[in-house]
Amino acid sequence: AQKITQTQPGMFVQEKEAVTLDCTYDTSDPSYGLFWYKQPSSGEMIFLIYQGSYDQQNATEGRYSLNFQKARKSANLVIYASHLGVSAMYFCAMRDPTSNNAGNMLTFGGGTRLMVKP
Amino acid sequence: DVKVTQSSRYLVKRTGEKVFLECVQDMDHENMFWYRQDPGLGLRLIYFSYDVKMKEKGDIPEGYSVSREKKERFSLILESASTNQTSMYLCASGPPSGDTQYFGPGTRLTVL
Numbered sequence: 001a002q003k004i005t006q007t008q009p010g011m012f013v014q015e016k017e018a019v020t021l022d023c024t025y026d027t028s029d030p031s032y033g034l035f036w037y038k039q040p041s042s043g044e045m046i047f048l049i050y051q052g053s054y055d056q057q058n059a060t061e062g063r064y065s066l067n068f069q070k071a072r073k074s075a076n077l078v079i080y081a082s083h084l085g086v087s088a089m090y091f092c093a094m095r096d097p098t099s100n101n102a103g104n105m106l107t108f109g110g111g112t113r114l115m116v117k118p
Numbered sequence: 119d120v121k122v123t124q125s126s127r128y129l130v131k132r133t134g135e136k137v138f139l140e141c142v143q144d145m146d147h148e149n150m151f152w153y154r155q156d157p158g159l160g161l162r163l164i165y166f167s168y169d170v171k172m173k174e175k176g177d178i179p180e181g182y183s184v185s186r187e188k189k190e191r192f193s194l195i196l197e198s199a200s201t202n203q204t205s206m207y208l209c210a211s212g213p214p215s216g217d218t219q220y221f222g223p224g225t226r227l228t229v230l
Contacts, residue, residue, distance in 0.1 A: 004160075009158075033217060035218065035219075043127075043206065043223055043226070044223045045161075047218050047219070047220065047221075050218060091160060095216050095217075104166075104168070104214070104216035105163060105176070106219060107163075108153075108160040108161040108162075109160055111160050
């Protein structure tokens with residue numbers, strides 16, 4: 001069974017600094033996708049970034065970068081130049097094509113609460 | 119922009135009541151999903167649908183049912199609400215490629 005682990009339930013970062021949120025995953029299939037979502041206090045899940053298992057380069061999207069280390073099965077999210085609006089819950093998720101729904105089911109980690117200090 | 123809407127942001131019901139949570143998406147997505155979110159447990163998939171009238175159980179389907187009569191609408195039904203179903207419920211939709219899912223704002227359900 002696939003599994004997503006986020007080992008940091010809460011983190012602080014100073015404004016304008018970078019921070020790395022950890023995510024490790026476990027799957028036996030060579031083809032999968034990794035996602036990061038942001039959930040502010042309003043509750044909505046906001047898609048941030050996607051990395052396919054066969055993508056050669058790390059995905060980047062604005063201030064977000066996914067540090068994909070396939071051999072270590074890690075997909076850490078790097079947030080650059082944090083500002084107060086970055087404070088939120090962050091969830092890592094994985095799509096496993098071998099799941100029983102044509103490969104579109106996501107499994108989520110437990111989340112990391114990031115707090116930006118002014 | 120993709121828009122996924124949910125019928126209520128907050129809902130309070132009593133034990134034993136039948137509860138309907140509605141979700142509508144405007145992007146013609148084939149796939150739609152219902153999750154519940156509880157502190158420390160992340161998001162857990164209840165049911166999903168990959169086409170009209172098609173549904174599949176997720177990780178925690180017990181106590182829930184779903185309905186998808188139209189492509190844009192996916193309903194979650196609690197036949198007889200119980201206090202352990204107090205939670206945040208999130209609906210999502212996505213294309214068949216599976217390279218993302220777009221979420222609605224969530225419904226915070228309290229069962230008394």
